[in-house]
Amino acid sequence: MFKIRKIKDKLSLKIILIIAISFNLLLIVNFILLSVKSEKIFESNSLFSLLLGGNWQPLGGEFGLKYFIAGTLFVTFLSIMLAAPLGILCSIFLAEYAPKKISVLSKSIIDIFAGIPSVVYGIWGVICIVPAVAGVAHKLFGLNITGYSLLSASVVLSIMIFPIITNIVIELIEFVPQELREVSYSLGATRWQTVKHVVIRKIYPGIIAAIILGLSRAFGETMAVMMVAGNVAAMPRNVFDPVYTLSALIANNYGEMMSIPLYDSAVMFVSLVLLVTVVLFNSIARIIIHRIMKNGIK
Amino acid sequence: MIDNGHITIKNLNVYYGKEHALKDVSIAIPDKKITAIIGPSGCGKSTLLKSMNRLVDCMDNVRYTGKIFVDGEDMLDPEVEVIHLRKKMGLLLQKPYPLPMSIFDNIAYGPRIHGIKKKKELTEIVEHYLKEVALWDEVKNRLNSPASMLSIGQQQRLCLARGLAVKPEVILCDEPTSSLDPISSQHIERKFIELKNDYTIILVTHVLRQAKKLADYVIFMYLGELIEHGPAEQLFNDPQHELTKGYIKGVFT
Amino acid sequence: MRIAEYEEIFFKVLMWLAFLLMAGTLLFIIGTIALKGIPAMNWDMVTKSAKGGFYLGKEGGVLHAIAGSFCIAGGAGIISIFISVPLVIFLNVYLNKKSVFSSVTRFFMEILTGVPSIVIGTICFTFMMYIGMRASLLGGIIAITILITPVMCRSLDEIASQVPEELMTATFALGSTKYEAGFIVFFRQIVPGIVSSFLLAFGRGIGDAAAVLFTAGFTDNMPSSLFEPVASLSLAIFFQLEMPIEAVRQRAYASALILTFIILIISILSRMIAARYRKFKV
Ligand SMILES: Nc1ncnc2c1ncn2[C@@H]1O[C@H](COP(=O)(O)OP(=O)(O)O)[C@@H](O)[C@H]1O
Ligand SMILES: [Mg+2]
Numbered sequence: 001m002f003k004i005r006k007i008k009d010k011l012s013l014k015i016i017l018i019i020a021i022s023f024n025l026l027l028i029v030n031f032i033l034l035s036v037k038s039e040k041i042f043e044s045n046s047l048f049s050l051l052l053g054g055n056w057q058p059l060g061g062e063f064g065l066k067y068f069i070a071g072t073l074f075v076t077f078l079s080i081m082l083a084a085p086l087g088i089l090c091s092i093f094l095a096e097y098a099p100k101k102i103s104v105l106s107k108s109i110i111d112i113f114a115g116i117p118s119v120v121y122g123i124w125g126v127i128c129i130v131p132a133v134a135g136v137a138h139k140l141f142g143l144n145i146t147g148y149s150l151l152s153a154s155v156v157l158s159i160m161i162f163p164i165i166t167n168i169v170i171e172l173i174e175f176v177p178q179e180l181r182e183v184s185y186s187l188g189a190t191r192w193q194t195v196k197h198v199v200i201r202k203i204y205p206g207i208i209a210a211i212i213l214g215l216s217r218a219f220g221e222t223m224a225v226m227m228v229a230g231n232v233a234a235m236p237r238n239v240f241d242p243v244y245t246l247s248a249l250i251a252n253n254y255g256e257m258m259s260i261p262l263y264d265s266a267v268m269f270v271s272l273v274l275l276v277t278v279v280l281f282n283s284i285a286r287i288i289i290h291r292i293m294k295n296g297i298k
Numbered sequence: 299m300i301d302n303g304h305i306t307i308k309n310l311n312v313y314y315g316k317e318h319a320l321k322d323v324s325i326a327i328p329d330k331k332i333t334a335i336i337g338p339s340g341c342g343k344s345t346l347l348k349s350m351n352r353l354v355d356c357m358d359n360v361r362y363t364g365k366i367f368v369d370g371e372d373m374l375d376p377e378v379e380v381i382h383l384r385k386k387m388g389l390l391l392q393k394p395y396p397l398p399m400s401i402f403d404n405i406a407y408g409p410r411i412h413g414i415k416k417k418k419e420l421t422e423i424v425e426h427y428l429k430e431v432a433l434w435d436e437v438k439n440r441l442n443s444p445a446s447m448l449s450i451g452q453q454q455r456l457c458l459a460r461g462l463a464v465k466p467e468v469i470l471c472d473e474p475t476s477s478l479d480p481i482s483s484q485h486i487e488r489k490f491i492e493l494k495n496d497y498t499i500i501l502v503t504h505v506l507r508q509a510k511k512l513a514d515y516v517i518f519m520y521l522g523e524l525i526e527h528g529p530a531e532q533l534f535n536d537p538q539h540e541l542t543k544g545y546i547k548g549v550f551t
Numbered sequence: 552m553r554i555a556e557y558e559e560i561f562f563k564v565l566m567w568l569a570f571l572l573m574a575g576t577l578l579f580i581i582g583t584i585a586l587k588g589i590p591a592m593n594w595d596m597v598t599k600s601a602k603g604g605f606y607l608g609k610e611g612g613v614l615h616a617i618a619g620s621f622c623i624a625g626g627a628g629i630i631s632i633f634i635s636v637p638l639v640i641f642l643n644v645y646l647n648k649k650s651v652f653s654s655v656t657r658f659f660m661e662i663l664t665g666v667p668s669i670v671i672g673t674i675c676f677t678f679m680m681y682i683g684m685r686a687s688l689l690g691g692i693i694a695i696t697i698l699i700t701p702v703m704c705r706s707l708d709e710i711a712s713q714v715p716e717e718l719m720t721a722t723f724a725l726g727s728t729k730y731e732a733g734f735i736v737f738f739r740q741i742v743p744g745i746v747s748s749f750l751l752a753f754g755r756g757i758g759d760a761a762a763v764l765f766t767a768g769f770t771d772n773m774p775s776s777l778f779e780p781v782a783s784l785s786l787a788i789f790f791q792l793e794m795p796i797e798a799v800r801q802r803a804y805a806s807a808l809i810l811t812f813i814i815l816i817i818s819i820l821s822r823m824i825a826a827r828y829r830k831f832k833v
Pocket of ligand 1 (some may be wrong): 319337341345
């Protein structure tokens with residue numbers, strides 16, 4: 001009897017260890033796979049020409065990513081500019097000001113929206129945002145455009161990353177000890193002064209981390225962006241011009257990429273760029289957040 | 299009842315949701331004395347203290363009735379300007395809670411909020427109050443380092459100085475020495491005795507020894523009710539109520 | 552003094568505006584999907600598969616895509632249970648709270664949750680090419696498993712961390728092995744958590760498009776075998792919307808409504824189970 005229990009215990013431990021170790025190796029394996037696959041591209045292209053070259057002609061063996069990188073950076077940056085202020089204001093509102101009922105309800109609604117698929121955001125963008133952007137461009141600037149643009153992509157993306165930023169910032173604000181607020185109030189501070197000087201100050205690095213997490217989500221988001229960005233590989237002159245992102249490049253080149261030499265390798269390289277960037281961003285952000293949570297307990 | 303004191307509480311009831319945490323408490327706090335609030339834990343001492351500068355507002359689910367007069371104004375009146383009443387009362391909590399900023403900024407926080415902008419003036423204030431709590435010599439060379447770098451005992455003195463810097467009339471203390479080592483505790487206790495010439499001090503404590511040592515006036519609470527109050531000697535030497543007798547003899551704590 | 556008051560009011564107004572703007576937008580999204588989707592909805596959409604010429608406006612529905620999505624996400628969800636449950640039990644029962652291995656694993660969980668699904672799609676695709684597998688249900692399941700396992704692990708780990716420590720101490724005091732403590736006592740405590748985090752992960756899987764784009768392929772047929780391509784609802788939406796024919800675009804709206812509806816139901820269900828579990832415990 002005792003023996004069987006012992007054996008079960010040992011066996012279970014072994015199986016779990018295998019699962020746990022392979023789980024932890026997953027990221028590294030992914031990284032290696034993509035690196036190996038994208039190695040071939042470096043036989044004929046330098047990193048410099050890949051990242052800064054403006055020519056994307058797989059048939060001619062040219063794989064310049066400049067416009068795609070620019071497109072990705074613009075879309076990411078603009079969507080953060082929209083989402084971060086709104087997300088931070090909303091989270092302060094929900095964590096510090098709103099009546100408990102509104103705040104509890106809003107938090108679950110935000111969570112639900114974090115789970116809505118990106119094609120749904122995409123289709124909403126196509127139905128509402130794209131025509132609206134076209135209309136605005138026409139009315140205000142006299143431009144005749146389709147509306148599939150940098151601005152449309154950024155608006156749709158900003159709504160997708162809003163829940164990420166808001167959730168983290170709310171969690172951080174709620175983590176600030178109530179006593180710190182009491183101390184500030186007792187010195188005669190108003191609510192806003194307390195929020196500004198004490199609460200935000202205490203979690204300031206965490207807000208940065210939340211923004212970085214939002215950035216990295218925006219960076220890799222594919223379907224919704226692809227549906228509304230217009231996908232033209234050129235430098236946008238203004239927010240109404242179409243853009244082409246790295247993620248959309250990968251998605252759109254599926255199928256063709258196996259038939260042309262080096263093509264698949266180039267696409268894998270793009271994927272590697274996304275992976276490395278996102279993992280880097282996420283690691284920095286998570287480390288910052290862990291720091292805050294750990295120091296706060298003391 | 300004394301009606302000309304800083305603080306007079308009339309028929310105060312506080313509820314946390316359904317829990318009736320303070321039951322019809324009425325008391326006048328004597329001026330320029332140390333008043334100790336004693337009682338077993340959970341009896342509503344902190345609640346009473348936090349009602350006095352209306353910090354209970356900041357909690358969820360709190361309801362209260364009654365009046366707390368501070369210099370003649372009813373603190374609990376929804377119309378009253380809470381900010382300027384709160385400023386009259388400094389607060390010292392169980393643990394030191396330095397604000398997330400430098401030592402200098404911790405002290406300057408209150409004065410800045412109340413409109414003092416000049417660097418010179420602020421520097422004087424910071425120096426004055428750090429000296430007041432005998433912290434100046436220890437920190438004068440690192441005023442710009444984060445307050446969290448100080449030891450717990452130093453932090454608590456910093457918090458006291460921070461409270462004094464807005465020139466309160468009353469100091470509310472919630473077991474201010476419970477997280478400190480004996481030496482730091484003594485420091486704070488000695489300070490209180492000095493301060494009572496200029497301030498009204500209300501001290502929540504569960505250390506009877508501390509209450510005996512410091513208090514001029516004592517309030518004994520039990521399960522949300524004010525059981526007995528009176529001058530320290532009278533309450534400690536000749537308690538009227540059975541519960542008070544029991545508590546003082548150490549039958550329950 | 553006065554400036555502070557104005558500042559307070561100013562920011563309060565700003566916050567209300569931000570909140571109303573976001574709340575309004577979120578409702579607007581649901582509203583748009585419903586308003587556009589309901590008129591385009593009909594029974595054929597959910598009861599029939601695509602027939603020939605479906606993408607040119609002929610008759611049919613997206614049942615094959617719904618079924619495909621459920622197969623992919625369901626398969627991935629089940630595999631993910633078999634990974635995340637042992638892993639979470641390992642982290643919470645076998646390992647010490649402060650062990651390096653558990654912090655590292657938790658860190659990897661967080662990082663993996665953030666890996667874009669298009670990247671997972673390409674990685675799986677590469678792997679499939681390498682072993683000579685073509686786009687298929689199995690391929691989709693593998694990709695979605697990688698996508699949702701970290702999600703499920705994190706959610707379950709959070710729920711598991713709420714199991715009272717005294718219970719486990721008491722269990723060990725009675726002489727249980729780690730296996731018994733973990734897979735019998737602890738497991739029983741987290742069953743509702745397993746259900747709710749499975750639903751969360753399932754919802755994430757069913758809505759994803761980028762990871763199945765390369766790996767699961769697309770077809771007009773009902774899923775029939777692990778090694779045949781399958782359709783997915785999210786890709787069906789994407790392809791229908793790309794068609795220049797109005798009738799087909801209408802179907803994209805209807806499909807989006809179906810997908811949103813499924814996600815909302817799953818999400819609310821998961822939330823209800825989690826909430827009941829929390830009440831149960833206290
Ligand atoms: N924020 C709160 N929410 C709900 N109940 C509370 C809260 N704070 C205190 N209480 C309850 O009110 C009663 C009095 O608490 P408190 O004033 O903190 O007592 P003391 O300081 O004497 O230990 C206790 O029963 C406590 O459980
Ligand atoms: Mg207390």
